[in-house]
Amino acid sequence: MFNKTGVATKSMVEQKLPSKQRREKGPYAIFECFQEIPCNPCSTACKSNAVKAFKNINDIPEINYDNCTGCGLCVSACPGLACFIIDETYSDKEVMLKMPYEFLPLPEVASTIDALDREGNAVGKAKVLKVQDNKNLDHTNVITISVPKEIFLDVRSIGLGRG
Numbered sequence: 001m002f003n004k005t006g007v008a009t010k011s012m013v014e015q016k017l018p019s020k021q022r023r024e025k026g027p028y029a030i031f032e033c034f035q036e037i038p039c040n041p042c043s044t045a046c047k048s049n050a051v052k053a054f055k056n057i058n059d060i061p062e063i064n065y066d067n068c069t070g071c072g073l074c075v076s077a078c079p080g081l082a083c084f085i086i087d088e089t090y091s092d093k094e095v096m097l098k099m100p101y102e103f104l105p106l107p108e109v110a111s112t113i114d115a116l117d118r119e120g121n122a123v124g125k126a127k128v129l130k131v132q133d134n135k136n137l138d139h140t141n142v143i144t145i146s147v148p149k150e151i152f153l154d155v156r157s158i159g160l161g162r163g
Ligand code: SF4
Pocket: 028, 029, 045, 046, 047, 048, 049, 050, 051, 063, 067, 068, 069, 070, 071, 072, 073, 074, 075, 085
């Protein structure tokens, strides 16, 4: 499926997750970056030494989760829109997701909108917690949402106007 559509399967994503113990500690980054490409802004943007040193510009990035703070600098820097922040400790029923968002208009903070999967299908509802407009930094805008725990591994975008 991935080779034909470029859409990662759930098992591919699960393999990128940190340990259960790390997931229970607070926010962490996940890089849904699966192919060797000449790219490294995730590494150069990270101030916490959490992206393992590249031996080659084509390396697939790996995260040292002992160092990752979930700061999100990598999310706005990644040109492939492949970096996300996940906080499974956000609340009993919801997970917080920080994700790149390239569309305009930007969503309204506190609005409820469609939560979309990697193929653009609505899989539930998301609440918009924060909107970072990064156009002055020449970086991708970042939105922070909360979604029900059951769907957080599926949700990777939002749809406006259908909330
Ligand atoms: S979330 Fe912050 S600390 Fe973690 S990999 Fe990204 S830039 Fe580094």
